Amino acid sequence: EAGVAQSPRYKIIEKRQSVAFWCNPISGHATLYWYQQILGQGPKLLIQFQNNGVVDDSQLPKDRFSAERLKGVDSTLKIQPAKLEDSAVYLCASSFYQTSYEQYFGPGTRLTVT
Amino acid sequence: GQSLEQPSEVTAVEGAIVQINCTYQTSGFYGLSWYQQHDGGAPTFLSYNALDGLEETGRFSSFLSRSDSYGYLLLQELQMKDSASYFCAVRDEAMFSGGYNKLIFGAGTRLAVHP
Numbered sequence: 001e002a003g004v005a006q007s008p009r010y011k012i013i014e015k016r017q018s019v020a021f022w023c024n025p026i027s028g029h030a031t032l033y034w035y036q037q038i039l040g041q042g043p044k045l046l047i048q049f050q051n052n053g054v055v056d057d058s059q060l061p062k063d064r065f066s067a068e069r070l071k072g073v074d075s076t077l078k079i080q081p082a083k084l085e086d087s088a089v090y091l092c093a094s095s096f097y098q099t100s101y102e103q104y105f106g107p108g109t110r111l112t113v114t
Numbered sequence: 115g116q117s118l119e120q121p122s123e124v125t126a127v128e129g130a131i132v133q134i135n136c137t138y139q140t141s142g143f144y145g146l147s148w149y150q151q152h153d154g155g156a157p158t159f160l161s162y163n164a165l166d167g168l169e170e171t172g173r174f175s176s177f178l179s180r181s182d183s184y185g186y187l188l189l190q191e192l193q194m195k196d197s198a199s200y201f202c203a204v205r206d207e208a209m210f211s212g213g214y215n216k217l218i219f220g221a222g223t224r225l226a227v228h229p
Binding site: 003004031040041042043044045048050055056091093098099101102103104105106107108 | 157158201203207219220221222
């Protein structure tokens with residue numbers, strides 16, 4: 001079974017630029033999560049989708065971050081404009097059900113904002 | 115507020131046993147998970163406890179005491195490949211929007227295994 005796919009793996013941008021990350025979850029997984037992991041910290045949930053609907057975006061900085069999951073499969077997370085403090089690894093995860101306790105993580109995108 | 119506390123670093127030798135503790139204070143609690151993350155890698159699921167007691171999976175075991183808001187991960191017969199960061203995560207079940215769960219992660223414990 002293929003795992004969670006993410007691209008790009010690495011991205012370097014200047015502050016105030018925009019960037020987008022892509023995620024393809026495990027086939028058949030209805031729930032998709034985007035996490036931000038700052039160096040030395042645990043992952044922090046940014047947004048959670050159930051199929052193509054948002055069930056939790058309480059920690060998403062909505063003035064600069066946006067995410068969508070069209071057709072309930074792939075998802076894109078965008079940052080516009082980026083700030084220095086957005087430098088982090090952005091992890092995508094998926095689970096079969098929204099109440100599944102096991103989440104499967106992708107390799108992440110390491111973003112550096114200079 | 116929500117907080118999870120775990121030691122930042124632990125060092126052990128090959129073949130030894132190590133215990134990584136996690137205490138939590140969260141508004142809701144449905145269970146405690148443990149994830150392993152190697153440097154530059156993806157977090158991978160290790161175990162989950164919803165009820166008090168010990169869960170054993172091969173060399174790894176996880177324990178939960180809900181009354182003490184405490185859990186631990188026990189790693190036995192340590193191997194060099196066990197050098198990684200270990201995160202405890204509370205499953206916080208929200209009762210709105212049809213009910214769903216979210217994971218709240220601790221800051222992680224970096225385990226270094228030496229020969």
